Amino acid sequence: MEEVELESLFERRESVRLTQENAVFSKSPGGLISLTLRHPESDKPDEFFERVIPLRGFPITDPEQFISIREPDTKEKGRGAEIGLIYDMKEFDQATQELIRAELDRHYFTPELLKIYSVKEKFGYLYFEAETSAGPTSFVLNNPYSNFRTFDDERIFIYDIDGNCFQISHPEKLDKASYRRIEIYL
Amino acid sequence: MLPLNTFDENKSVAEAFRSHGIPDEQIYFAFREDLTCDGNFGEEWLAIDQEANHLYRYSVSSQVFDVFDLKDLERPYIDNYTTSNRLLAYVKDENGNDQTIVLGACTNACKRKLTAFLNLWDRVTKDLKIENDDHIFDQFNAKCPKCGTVYPDQQRRICEVCAKKKGMLVRLLSYFGDFKWHFIVVLLCLIMTSAISLASPIISGQILYDQVITAPGVTSDGSAVGTMHEVKYVFVFVGLLFGLALLQLLIGIVQGRCNAHMSTRVTKRMRDDIFTALSKLSLSYFNKNSTGRLINRVNYDAIKIRSFYIDGVPALIIHSLNFIGLTIFLFSINWQLTLIVFVPIPIIVILFRRMLPKFWRSFSKLWRRSSSMNGMLADTLNGARVVKAFSKEAEETNRFHKYATGLYGANMNVNKIAIMIFPVVSLLIGLSAQAIWGFGGIKVIGKEMTWGQMTTYLGYLGMIFGPLGFFSTFTNLITDTINSASRMFETLDQIPEITDSPDAVAFDSFQGDIEFSHVSFHYNPSNPILKDISFKIHPGDNVGVVGHTGSGKSTIANLITRMYDTVSGTVYIDGTDIKNIKQQSLRRNIAIVSQEIYLFAGTIADNIRYSRPEASMKEIIEAARAANAHDFIMQLPEGYETQVGSGSRSLSGGERQRISIARALLLQPSILILDEATAAMDNETERLISEAIDKLVVGKTTITVAHRLSTLHNCNVIMAVENGEVVEMGSPKELMEKKGDYYKLYTLQNDQLQQVMAGN
Ligand SMILES: Nc1ncnc2c1ncn2[C@@H]1O[C@H](COP(=O)(O)OP(=O)(O)O)[C@@H](O)[C@H]1O
Ligand SMILES: [Mg+2]
Numbered sequence: 002m003e004e005v006e007l008e009s010l011f012e013r014r015e016s017v018r019l020t021q022e023n024a025v026f027s028k029s030p031g032g033l034i035s036l037t038l039r040h041p042e043s044d045k046p047d048e049f050f051e052r053v054i055p056l057r058g059f060p061i062t063d064p065e066q067f068i069s070i071r072e073p074d075t076k077e078k079g080r081g082a083e084i085g086l087i088y089d090m091k092e093f094d095q096a097t098q099e100l101i102r103a104e105l106d107r108h109y110f111t112p113e114l115l116k117i118y119s120v121k122e123k124f125g126y127l128y129f130e131a132e133t134s135a136g137p138t139s140f141v142l143n144n145p146y147s148n149f150r151t152f153d154d155e156r157i158f159i160y161d162i163d164g165n166c167f168q169i170s171h172p173e174k175l176d177k178a179s180y181r182r183i184e185i186y187l
Numbered sequence: 188m189l190p191l192n193t194f195d196e197n198k199s200v201a202e203a204f205r206s207h208g209i210p211d212e213q214i215y216f217a218f219r220e221d222l223t224c225d226g227n228f229g230e231e232w233l234a235i236d237q238e239a240n241h242l243y244r245y246s247v248s249s250q251v252f253d254v255f256d257l258k259d260l261e262r263p264y265i266d267n268y269t270t271s272n273r274l275l276a277y278v279k280d281e282n283g284n285d286q287t288i289v290l291g292a293c294t295n296a297c298k299r300k301l302t303a304f305l306n307l308w309d310r311v312t313k314d315l316k317i318e319n320d321d322h323i324f325d326q327f328n329a330k331c332p333k334c335g336t337v338y339p340d341q342q343r344r345i346c347e348v349c350a351k352k353k354g355m356l357v358r359l360l361s362y363f364g365d366f367k368w369h370f371i372v373v374l375l376c377l378i379m380t381s382a383i384s385l386a387s388p389i390i391s392g393q394i395l396y397d398q399v400i401t402a403p404g405v406t407s408d409g410s411a412v413g414t415m416h417e418v419k420y421v422f423v424f425v426g427l428l429f430g431l432a433l434l435q436l437l438i439g440i441v442q443g444r445c446n447a448h449m450s451t452r453v454t455k456r457m458r459d460d461i462f463t464a465l466s467k468l469s470l471s472y473f474n475k476n477s478t479g480r481l482i483n484r485v486n487y488d489a490i491k492i493r494s495f496y497i498d499g500v501p502a503l504i505i506h507s508l509n510f511i512g513l514t515i516f517l518f519s520i521n522w523q524l525t526l527i528v529f530v531p532i533p534i535i536v537i538l539f540r541r542m543l544p545k546f547w548r549s550f551s552k553l554w555r556r557s558s559s560m561n562g563m564l565a566d567t568l569n570g571a572r573v574v575k576a577f578s579k580e581a582e583e584t585n586r587f588h589k590y591a592t593g594l595y596g597a598n599m600n601v602n603k604i605a606i607m608i609f610p611v612v613s614l615l616i617g618l619s620a621q622a623i624w625g626f627g628g629i630k631v632i633g634k635e636m637t638w639g640q641m642t643t644y645l646g647y648l649g650m651i652f653g654p655l656g657f658f659s660t661f662t663n664l665i666t667d668t669i670n671s672a673s674r675m676f677e678t679l680d681q682i683p684e685i686t687d688s689p690d691a692v693a694f695d696s697f698q699g700d701i702e703f704s705h706v707s708f709h710y711n712p713s714n715p716i717l718k719d720i721s722f723k724i725h726p727g728d729n730v731g732v733v734g735h736t737g738s739g740k741s742t743i744a745n746l747i748t749r750m751y752d753t754v755s756g757t758v759y760i761d762g763t764d765i766k767n768i769k770q771q772s773l774r775r776n777i778a779i780v781s782q783e784i785y786l787f788a789g790t791i792a793d794n795i796r797y798s799r800p801e802a803s804m805k806e807i808i809e810a811a812r813a814a815n816a817h818d819f820i821m822q823l824p825e826g827y828e829t830q831v832g833s834g835s836r837s838l839s840g841g842e843r844q845r846i847s848i849a850r851a852l853l854l855q856p857s858i859l860i861l862d863e864a865t866a867a868m869d870n871e872t873e874r875l876i877s878e879a880i881d882k883l884v885v886g887k888t889t890i891t892v893a894h895r896l897s898t899l900h901n902c903n904v905i906m907a908v909e910n911g912e913v914v915e916m917g918s919p920k921e922l923m924e925k926k927g928d929y930y931k932l933y934t935l936q937n938d939q940l941q942q943v944m945a946g947n
Pocket of ligand 2: 737740741742782862863
């Protein structure tokens with residue numbers, strides 16, 4: 002076997018730290034994120050990625066740090082390879098932050114429950130009617146006692162029967178009537 | 188329209204399509220999304236027409252109608268997010284470059300339909316005809332595995348027939364059904380106890396004092412006192428009081444024994460029920476629920492419920508009886524004084540009401556903290572090896588200290604509140620007692636009331652606060668019990684996801700023909716694992732499966748044994764859908780040695796025998812020999828009777844693997860699956876085992892998952908799995924020629940070998 006061939010078989014891109022200097026994020030015409038990656042240290046030409054996907058390393062406790070920027074997970078590309086890592090969103094300008102944050106929020110879609118209109122129990126299932134940060138919705142919980150997750154900072158996650166997730170970041174700020182509807186499950 | 192989503196669900200959509208010149212008949216299939224493209228909740232529709240020329244998108248909320256040329260939309264794909272999904276496709280921009288656009292979005296609720304929509308789209312662009320009874324629609328006609336009714340709502344599979352109908356308290360009481368007599372005895376005991384405690388103050392006050400001790404005379408309202416002013420009556424009534432006290436003690440003993448008898452049995456029965464229910468559940472349930480939580484359920488919740496019935500209900504009865512009796516007696520003696528006694532009651536009730544929620548909250552915090560401390564303890568002790576390996580003893584001690592401090596804090600809180608409440612209550616009680624001394628004293632002097640009546644009064648006064656305190660905590664006791672009970676019934680009512688269908692067939696053995704047809708699978712919706720895979724394994728094949736870790740090899744093995752059901756697509760064994768094969772037959776004829784080995788606490792022989800308890804000693808030894816385990820087992824001081832399993836860690840990884848291979852071989856399966864079963868062994872041992880296995884399973888289908896190609900040396904078929912797809916399948920020779928994944932692996936391992944040989 003020739004050495005060269007073997008090398009090329011196991012080629013894998015090297016993930017870099019992304020900063021204002023080497024990464025230019027822009028909104029693609031389709032409303033998604035594009036990335037131009039510069040290689041200031043070497044004389045490699047700029048790379049352009051039509052679409053990149055941001056992922057959070059610590060989605061629950063630290064949503065603004067360690068954002069992995071990857072290629073999409075499609076049939077022809079396979080599991081998206083990591084292009085680079087953003088250590089802290091603050092290292093980027095406001096517009097970029099907003100662009101990435103919007104996409105992240107889409108990815109970790111966890112609407113905030115603003116108001117709980119009703120919680121009805123029927124045959125052991127809980128039927129919720131609620132107003133969320135993403136508009137009004139209704140959802141169903143089976144096993145309510147296992148599907149409420151409370152964090153140390155009082156935040157509450159509610160997982161519904163479909164695998165969707167809703168959150169209440171400040172239970173104490175929820176109006177009394179709404180809070181009372183869920184209190185006993187906490 | 189194909190039965191995916193139809194416009195019958197929302198007539199206004201049909202209307203909108205018509206107003207854009209597209210009648211219903213022209214739509215081939217449509218899909219209703221629950222998110223708008225900008226990611227908010229809202230209804231949107233995607234539809235493809237009969238000629239497969241256009242994709243239409245209609246947003247119900249904004250009424251925007253878009254038309255796309257299907258030819259322009261290339262390589263559509265789905266982004267699976269944690270809780271939402273997006274459908275995207277490439278279009279060409281003016282320079283001919285790819286550009287991604289978003290076509291639609293939905294939450295996990297319609298994820299299956301989204302996947303099906305994409306699948307149909309893919310097929311229509313290939314000019315394939317799709318009928319209404321296509322297999323892909325089967326998943327939207329799912330039936331309740333217990334009773335067979337089609338779910339009314341396919342996305343939320345709730346069976347209203349099987350759902351529990353009886354109220355919880357009734358169901359709970361049913362556990363006490365067999366103990367009717369015990370219950371009645373307890374009830375009688377309670378009534379008698381209450382009667383005695385109510386009677387005692389009357390006997391000591393109004394009879395013993397007024398009629399016996401007081402000199403004969405007449406009160407101001409004309410009733411006689413001192414009618415039994417003789418020494419013998421002192422003896423009679425003191426004796427009576429003593430007798431009553433003794434009787435109360437006896438009743439207490441009887442009641443205690445009855446309770447003990449009932450409670451141990453009821454708890455046992457609840458635990459049995461929970462355990463039986465748990466053991467019937469499918470693997471996916473255990474993935475979702477931590478073991479700690481399940482153990483807690485079996486232990487703690489059953490006790491909680493029992494204590495409600497054993498301590499809570501009797502206390503409720505006795506306190507209610509006492510309270511009613513007391514009120515009647517007090518009013519009958521002197522209503523004005525009674526009113527004075529009742530003045531502090533509202534204050535106390537308010538106090539309890541305001542303070543107790545705080546008290547309970549601290550109390551449940553205490554409970555949570557103590558359970559997380561226990562969790563931490565169990566974790567550290569189980570991981571003792573790792574703790575030592577990284578010499579983290581000091582850190583772990585610190586961590587424990589933190590938990591313990593937390594627990595201490597919660598404990599202090601509870602006590603602080605308790606310390607707050609109870610002095611206030613006793614102060615109030617003291618005040619009312621003084622008020623009675625005052626007002627009562629005046630009345631006794633004015634001869635409106637006898638001295639005995641006043642002592643009765645004081646006696647009752649002490650009794651009235653017991654029920655009050657109890658009633659104010661009782662609601663919490665109830666919520667607590669309801670919580671425990673609902674957790675318990677949650678488990679009992681859980682319908683196993685995998686059950687035998689009513690017309691499932693039993694097989695004595697299999698030929699060993701396995702087929703996957705368009706199988707997709709995920710453990711949780713955000714992370715698709717197997718993506719529409721199809722392959723066929725013929726009887727007697729020796730299949731080697733290669734692929735990166737996490738590519739889905741073990742998952743394929745899990746689906747063959749039906750540990751999980753496919754999300755869509757079908758697995759056939761001998762041409763029969765495995766959903767129509769009795770699970771018993773599957774378990775009996777397919778043996779799997781999985782990557783994660785579990786040895787139960789017991790002897791080595793027990794562990795090998797686990798797959799077939801009726802196997803003889805000879806068979807066990809033969810299986811062990813084939814697994815190359817016999818020799819090392821014989822070396823052990825206690826041979827086949829060596830204790831293994833949780834706690835004893837005397838076996839090496841390879842030894843444990845060999846025991847579990849023996850366990851699988853003992854089953855004499857038609858299909859044998861070895862999932863990295865020899866990974867922890869040296870090449871020579873591995874070779875020996877594989878030769879022995881080959882001899883044992885001639886003509887049987889074997890599937891071997893491995894990373895080392897040497898393990899696969901006599902496989903006639905190789906399957907390469909990558910990222911949830913079967914990327915290559917064929918004989919080793921074919922794959923070498925194809926220069927794909929298998930070739931890479933081969934080259935790499937060969938290359939490494941050569942480097943080692945060359946000495947660098
Ligand atoms: N019980 C489970 N719950 C959720 N995800 C799982 C579970 N088991 C495996 N996975 C995931 O499925 C993927 C495939 O796993 P597996 O089939 O075990 O891979 P392999 O055996 O090829 O190494 C992995 O990404 C793994 O994280
Ligand atoms: Mg595996």
